[in-house]
Amino acid sequence: MGTYSRYPLTLVRGRGCWVRDQQGRRYLDAVAGIAACTLGHSDRAMRRALKDQLQRLQHVSNLYQIPEQEQLARWLVDNSCADSAFFCNSGAEANEAAIKLARKHGHQRRGIERPIILTANASFHGRTLAAVSATNQPRYHKGFEPMVDGFKSFIYNDLSSFENLLRSLEVHGPRVSAVLIEPLQGEGGVNPGDPAFFHAIRHHCSEKGILLIFDEVQVGVGRSGFLWGYEQLGVAPDVMTLAKGLGGGHAIGAMLVQKEADLFEPGDHASTFGGNPFACRAGLTVVQELKRRDVLCNVRKRGEQLRRGLDSLIERFPNILWQARGWGLLQGVVIRDDCNLGAAAVVNAALNQRLLLVPAGAKVVRIVPPLVIRRREVTELLIRLERALQLIQV
Numbered sequence: 001m002g003t004y005s006r007y008p009l010t011l012v013r014g015r016g017c018w019v020r021d022q023q024g025r026r027y028l029d030a031v032a033g034i035a036a037c038t039l040g041h042s043d044r045a046m047r048r049a050l051k052d053q054l055q056r057l058q059h060v061s062n063l064y065q066i067p068e069q070e071q072l073a074r075w076l077v078d079n080s081c082a083d084s085a086f087f088c089n090s091g092a093e094a095n096e097a098a099i100k101l102a103r104k105h106g107h108q109r110r111g112i113e114r115p116i117i118l119t120a121n122a123s124f125h126g127r128t129l130a131a132v133s134a135t136n137q138p139r140y141h142k143g144f145e146p147m148v149d150g151f152k153s154f155i156y157n158d159l160s161s162f163e164n165l166l167r168s169l170e171v172h173g174p175r176v177s178a179v180l181i182e183p184l185q186g187e188g189g190v191n192p193g194d195p196a197f198f199h200a201i202r203h204h205c206s207e208k209g210i211l212l213i214f215d216e217v218q219v220g221v222g223r224s225g226f227l228w229g230y231e232q233l234g235v236a237p238d239v240m241t242l243a244k245g246l247g248g249g250h251a252i253g254a255m256l257v258q259k260e261a262d263l264f265e266p267g268d269h270a271s272t273f274g275g276n277p278f279a280c281r282a283g284l285t286v287v288q289e290l291k292r293r294d295v296l297c298n299v300r301k302r303g304e305q306l307r308r309g310l311d312s313l314i315e316r317f318p319n320i321l322w323q324a325r326g327w328g329l330l331q332g333v334v335i336r337d338d339c340n341l342g343a344a345a346v347v348n349a350a351l352n353q354r355l356l357l358v359p360a361g362a363k364v365v366r367i368v369p370p371l372v373i374r375r376r377e378v379t380e381l382l383i384r385l386e387r388a389l390q391l392i393q394v
């Protein structure tokens with residue numbers, strides 16, 4: 001179907017941070033399948049592990065014990081604030097699970113008949129009906145109304161907006177079951193969370209017994225320079241959702257919960273493919289390689305290098321660029337409001353320089369390369385972006 005407006009580009013192979021089109025032209029990939037190909041393309045450890053898994057067993061369903069799923073869950077629990085995991089196949093699905101959990105929490109723990117989940121403006125939580133209802137951006141709702149009931153929004157990083165909303169909803173007793181929020185807003189424009197704001201939200205949630213759910217689908221699994229985005233904020237959630245980077249390019253999603261939030265019982269929720277041996281082997285390989293190769297250290301160093309380069313591009317192109325922002329290897333370049341160019345124009349110009357970038361909203365160019373990107377590749381990325389900007393400036 002005509003669901004996507006695609007670039008006229010057909011990619012047929014890849015290695016590390018580089019992909020090739022049908023004509024054999026090479027592109028530097030700072031999209032990584034939208035922050036998904038954590039270890040780059042065709043990584044050796046991934047190839048080995050997945051080849052082995054393909055030859056052994058791919059799918060059996062959650063009717064049975066699945067050792068690969070248990071191992072991945074164990075790793076995630078051992079390396080985060082969470083105590084247990086539910087596996088699914090995408091970010092939207094992980095958020096659907098969290099939304100159901102939040103409603104159950106509202107009914108069971110706070111005695112609310114019609115629980116409300118608070119979400120932020122400019123958020124992005126996925127495209128399924130409840131996830132898109134949680135996504136507070138009208139352009140994603142248009143044409144698909146009515147939205148799912150039970151979401152109210154506040155302004156991201158604006159504490160008085162959050163407190164006013166919470167107070168107004170709870171004047172006659174409990175009505176809010178959860179807050180669903182991204183530690184850094186990805187699609188909404190690479191907008192990092194403010195630690196003071198998040199600390200305050202955490203305080204309100206703990207005080208009232210409201211679940212704090214972090215959507216870490218984009219920022220989680222090392223992209224921020226920490227394993228989890230919440231570590232950037234110094235605030236631990238009760239629930240977090242993962243997908244994109246977890247599978248290193250393969251379909252997997254997860255909801256991780258602390259034990260106090262572990263409310264699902266047999267029959268409450270399920271997924272046919274969720275947590276299958278192949279997807280979990282992919283996830284396990286990604287997280288083990290992150291540790292083994294000290295990829296977080298690379299993310300921090302290369303993230304700083306990228307940021308310095310972007311800051312100097314902003315100085316050199318003050319008519320086009322306004323600021324760079326983000327964490328680690330999730331960086332956004334914001335185009336000036338009064339510049340008539342949009343992010344799409346910069347992305348197209350970069351494509352001509354054989355650099356792949358992706359917009360995050362109308363005015364932000366997002367840079368999300370594989371987390372294993374090397375120093376000279378970041379240098380090359382900056383050179384290509386500079387050339388692109390030179391050519392659209394005239």
Ligand SMILES: *Cc1c(COP(=O)(O)O)cnc(C)c1O
Nearest residue numbers: 090091092124125126186217218
């Ligand atoms: C991409 C994204 C989603 C949706 O993930 P899908 O796998 O496309 O369903 C949800 N939340 C955030 C923060 C995302 O970046």
